[in-house]
Amino acid sequence: MSTSRRIFLWTLSVLALLAAGGFIIGCSISAPRYAGPRSDHFDGKQFQNAGGVHAQEGLRPMLRWMLHREKGPFPEQPAAPYGPKPPARVSGGQLRVTFVNHGTFLLQVDGLNILTDPIWSERTSPYQWIGPKRLRPPGLRFEDLPKIDVVLISHNHYDHLDVGTLRRLVARDQPRIFAGLGVAQFLTEEKIPNATDLEWWQQVPLSAQVKLNCVPAQHFSGRGLRDRDATLWAGYVLQTSAGNLYYAGDTGYGQFFAEIGRRFAPMRLAILPIGAYRPQWFMAPIHISPAEAVQAHLDVQARQSVATHFGTFQLADDGLTEPVTDLRRALQEKSVPDSTFLVLKEGVGWTAQP
Structure with missing residues (x-):
């Protein structure tokens, strides 16, 4: 056998082993699939967005993106300061909001401390040695968090369902955790208790004053190769004495925004990704996009909105400052005052005016 043929066969064997290893790992990290009755957005195997909208699938669009990427500058900010320690509780009809990072907010209202999609890990990945890396520290030290009563998980992607952070919260505070259909089983298998599955438009009481509503979003789910769209993605509306608060999670634009507005307006605050x-x-x-976020702000009839899902991990091609720049441009084009759609500094608490 010639040397060139031996090299070719050796290379082919290595590639085959790598592919097999990747497939085995991809299958092993997949979350369990939801098993429940069919609905207008669940066909018995997979969840679906309204109107059949779905994420780009397959190798071809992914390769097209990877081979023609135009990433904006996203410099690391390792010295970004932590914010001050929040108060232990907020009551008396007040609402205090702290943007921590990415999709993580601390919402303090009616004596409850609520965290959305908490992530304090260094990477959004099943392994902390590979995957998208944190480019700035969280806005709050984990140790400075008040006791957390409730955690809201919008979907099971690694940047929104971070097992390491949830384990720390459970060990310290034992919060109640709410997520879309099917996610609770995964959390139970990961030794993360007190999780409850919710269906779109389902309501549960959190206290005598606060009600939690699970609402539609337009996204997808999956943590590995075998669980694509096997659990539900969602947003949330909190009905409180300070007004209705909407956390959109991760989402594309759809008519459900207007429906959320019809059901829950007036909306005191909407937290929308940009x-x-x-x-x-x-x-x-x-x-x-930022422009669609402005339209969503109008659709849900929010008195004020706050930007989320930017500034920590570069998960797409927009750079560090592009989302905020494009948001300001979109607000101007829609004749919406900047003060109506806030960009909060990480770690600095903001108190809503009555």
Whole structure:
């Protein structure tokens, strides 16, 4: 056998082993699939967005994106300061909001401390040695968090369901955790207790004053190769004495925003994503652009909105400052005052005016 043929066969064997290893790992990290009755957005095997909208699938669009990426600058900010320690509780009809990072907010209202999609890990990945890396520290030290009563998980992607952070919260505070259909089983298998599955438009009481509503979003789910769209993605509306609060999670744009507005207006505050939207041909089904975030703000009839899902991990091609720059441009084009759609500094608490 010639040397060139031996090299070819050796290379082919290595590639085959790598592919087999990747397949085995991809299957092993998949979450369990939801098993329940069919609905207008669940066919018995997979969940679906309204109107059949779905994320880009298959190797071809992924390769097209990877081979033609135009990533904006996203410099690391390792020295970004932590914010001050929040108060232990907020009551008396007040609402205090702290943007921690990415999709993580501390919401303090009616004596409850609520965290959305908490992530304090260094990477959004099943392994902390590979995957998208944190480019700035969280806005709050984990140790400075008040006791957390409730955690809201919008979907099971690694940047929104971070097992390491949830384990720390459970060990310290034992909070109640709410997520879309099917996610509770995964959390139970990961030794994370007190999780409850919710269906779109389902309501549960959190206290005598606060009700939690699970609402639709337009996204997808999956943690490995065998669980694509096997659990439900969602947003949440909290009905409180300070007004209705909407956390959109990760989502593309759809008519459900207007329906949420019809059901829950007036909305005191909406937390809407503005990042990970470029290139739009690839991202639009699953991530709203800043311009679409402004339209969603109008659709849900929010008195004020707050930006989320930007500034920590570069998950798409938009750079560090592009989401905010494009948001300001979109607000101007829609004649919406900047003060109506806030960009909070990480770690600095904001108290809503009555």
